[in-house]
Amino acid sequence: MDPKTLRYTKTHEWAYLEGDLCTVGLTKFAVDQLTDIIYIDLPDVDDPVTAGESFGEIESVKAVSDLYSPVSGDISAVNEKLQTDPTLIASDPYGKGWLIKVKVEKGTTLDHLMTLDQYEKQIASEEH
Amino acid sequence: MSYVLNTSEDQRAMLAAIGVSSIEELFHKIPPSLRLNRPLQVPPALSEMELTAHLHQLARRNRPAGEAVCFLGGGAYDHFIPAVVDVIAGRSEFYTAYTPYQAEASQGSLQVFFEFQTLICQLTDLDVANASLYEGGSAVAESVLMARSIQPQRRKVLVAASVHPEYRQTLATYTANLDLHIQTLPTPNGFLDPDDLKKAIDHQTLCVVAQHPNFFGCLEEPEALADVAHQTGALFIVSFDPISLGLLKRPGQYRADIAVAEGQCLGNPMSYGGPYLGLLACREEYVRKMPGRLVGQTVDRRGRRCWVLTLQTREQHIRREKATSNICTNQGLMALKATVYLAALGPQGLKETADLCMRKAHYAAARLTQLAGVQLRFNRPFFKEFTLQIEGSVPALLAGLLEKGYHAGLHLGRWYPELQNCFSMAVTEKRTRAEIDGFVSALADQRDGACNGVPTPQVRSEPVEQTIHG
Numbered sequence: 195m196d197p198k199t200l201r202y203t204k205t206h207e208w209a210y211l212e213g214d215l216c217t218v219g220l221t222k223f224a225v226d227q228l229t230d231i232i233y234i235d236l237p238d239v240d241d242p243v244t245a246g247e248s249f250g251e252i253e254s255v256k257a258v259s260d261l262y263s264p265v266s267g268d269i270s271a272v273n274e275k276l277q278t279d280p281t282l283i284a285s286d287p288y289g290k291g292w293l294i295k296v297k298v299e300k301g302t303t304l305d306h307l308m309t310l311d312q313y314e315k316q317i318a319s320e321e322h
Numbered sequence: 323m324s325y326v327l328n329t330s331e332d333q334r335a336m337l338a339a340i341g342v343s344s345i346e347e348l349f350h351k352i353p354p355s356l357r358l359n360r361p362l363q364v365p366p367a368l369s370e371m372e373l374t375a376h377l378h379q380l381a382r383r384n385r386p387a388g389e390a391v392c393f394l395g396g397g398a399y400d401h402f403i404p405a406v407v408d409v410i411a412g413r414s415e416f417y418t419a420y421t422p423y424q425a426e427a428s429q430g431s432l433q434v435f436f437e438f439q440t441l442i443c444q445l446t447d448l449d450v451a452n453a454s455l456y457e458g459g460s461a462v463a464e465s466v467l468m469a470r471s472i473q474p475q476r477r478k479v480l481v482a483a484s485v486h487p488e489y490r491q492t493l494a495t496y497t498a499n500l501d502l503h504i505q506t507l508p509t510p511n512g513f514l515d516p517d518d519l520k521k522a523i524d525h526q527t528l529c530v531v532a533q534h535p536n537f538f539g540c541l542e543e544p545e546a547l548a549d550v551a552h553q554t555g556a557l558f559i560v561s562f563d564p565i566s567l568g569l570l571k572r573p574g575q576y577r578a579d580i581a582v583a584e585g586q587c588l589g590n591p592m593s594y595g596g597p598y599l600g601l602l603a604c605r606e607e608y609v610r611k612m613p614g615r616l617v618g619q620t621v622d623r624r625g626r627r628c629w630v631l632t633l634q635t636r637e638q639h640i641r642r643e644k645a646t647s648n649i650c651t652n653q654g655l656m657a658l659k660a661t662v663y664l665a666a667l668g669p670q671g672l673k674e675t676a677d678l679c680m681r682k683a684h685y686a687a688a689r690l691t692q693l694a695g696v697q698l699r700f701n702r703p704f705f706k707e708f709t710l711q712i713e714g715s716v717p718a719l720l721a722g723l724l725e726k727g728y729h730a731g732l733h734l735g736r737w738y739p740e741l742q743n744c745f746s747m748a749v750t751e752k753r754t755r756a757e758i759d760g761f762v763s764a765l766a767d768q769r770d771g772a773c774n775g776v777p778t779p780q781v782r783s784e785p786v787e788q789t790i791h792g
Contacts, residue, residue, distance in 0.1 A: 233610065235610070253635045257640060258640060258644070260644075
């Protein structure tokens with residue numbers, strides 16, 4: 195997936211909306227910050243998620259971080275491959291390392307999220 | 323801790339360091355109305371010899387289990403402790419109460435905890451055990467908190483009234499400020515009837531908590547309880563007696579999701595109620611929701627076997643307020659004793675111990691219920707502990723028996739108003755036939771004395787038995 199076509203949260207999730215299905219993942223910046231990812235705790239299919247609220251946890255060797263949903267809706271798919279190989283998140287964060295797909299209500303947009311340009315400015319300020 | 327002397331010279335130096343001239347000046351900010359304004363009313367100081375004699379005199383007022391014949395139970399049991407347990411646990415290399423700081427520097431301790439976890443897994447037939455919790459009651463509470471983090475969307479906890487009342491109180495304290503509804507299910511027949519559980523359980527139930535064998539000594543029907551729990555997606559938590567697993571089915575075999583226990587019976591003395599240790603084991607899928615310390619086995623850079631604290635991301639120093647538990651240590655010394663005890667007994671020794679407990683308990687129950695007016699309160703199978711019902715006052719009977727050198731049992735009326743005339747007794751492998759027979763006579767005397775005002779020296783025989791059975 196092309197990072198330019200994605201939208202971003204302040205908490206480093208990316209979102210891609212296609213019809214009423216929103217794919218959510220973690221940005222390369224976040225993955226690099228976490229270092230070695232060893233475990234990920236994701237919700238079950240059909241669980242409800244709310245924009246801005248935690249839907250799971252990601253664990254690296256040294257820390258555990260919450261994952262926040264960019265949109266509200268119901269989980270329609272979970273990347274099962276991550277349970278056996280969480281390193282996919284690091285090796286392909288915008289592709290095979292996607293986390294969840296959320297079925298959103300009609301008319302939902304990603305306008306409340308940052309563009310790549312805005313997101314890059316945010317992480318540039320975080321790095322200083 | 324050693325006594326730190328505080329001489330008047332030390333006091334002068336400390337006062338000088340903070341810039342005041344006297345103790346009086348140090349306290350002058352405290353208003354006179356709040357001060358005592360007179361010396362403390364304590365007796366004059368004793369000499370060391372007098373003090374030692376005084377403390378011995380106070381200590382003699384206790385009746386330790388070792389100086390009386392002990393039938394006490396309810397979580398703390400007078401099992402035999404082989405000498406090897408204290409010899410190994412007393413070694414200075416091992417002698418520390420908790421998980422050491424810089425734990426990996428203490429490879430010996432970590433190896434013991436790893437072996438402890440392995441033994442508890444073998445004992446429970448479950449996949450993972452932690453390096454121990456504080457004691458049986460908090461282990462029950464921790465297991466419920468664990469179930470809650472596995473099933474965060476559910477709110478209801480069902481607990482059998484046959485679970486140790488103090489464990490239930492601990493659970494109530496732990497969960498007092500959480501959005502959880504704890505419902506106690508009555509056990510009028512001495513066990514949680516799976517049909518009663520079926521009526522109470524719903525899809526809001528996150529877990530079912532039972533004790534097997536339970537507080538009355540009775541066996542529950544754990545397989546049926548586990549089935550009912552699982553049908554609605556609830557977890558089944560069991561509090562077990564480690565010694566009983568020498569004979570009874572293991573928690574993993576009856577599909578318990580989390581198994582917890584008081585581990586005192588494994589090589590630790592009763593010592594007035596503590597320190598003890600809690601056991602907690604579960605199925606592997608729940609490992610990241612476990613409380614407490616976990617030791618893992620790995621290899622160092624030269625390929626040598628070594629041990630580390632593992633999955634620490636569950637714990638407070640990393641996960642902060644979202645940690646799985648507030649416990650950040652273990653009962654190191656007690657877990658060490660339990661490890662040596664289990665290793666010394668081995669599977670066969672544990673089986674023999676359990677078998678002796680069961681046979682002696684059943685012998686005692688059979689002898690006691692031959693006495694007129696003494697009967698088993700519940701018509702249920704039991705392991706090493708059982709509940710007797712008598713006529714007359716239980717506290718008076720227990721007090722009288724203590725005078726005669728018997729810790730006879732626990733008065734159940736303390737926790738169960740409907741069991742005012744009942745007490746529970748535990749019979750371990752340590753009780754001899756002579757002790758049990760002596761106790762039966764003492765109980766008969768005591769009861770006859772209480773009924774007639776005239777002590778009679780012997781157990782009633784034939785005629786009474788005929789009235790019971792006829």
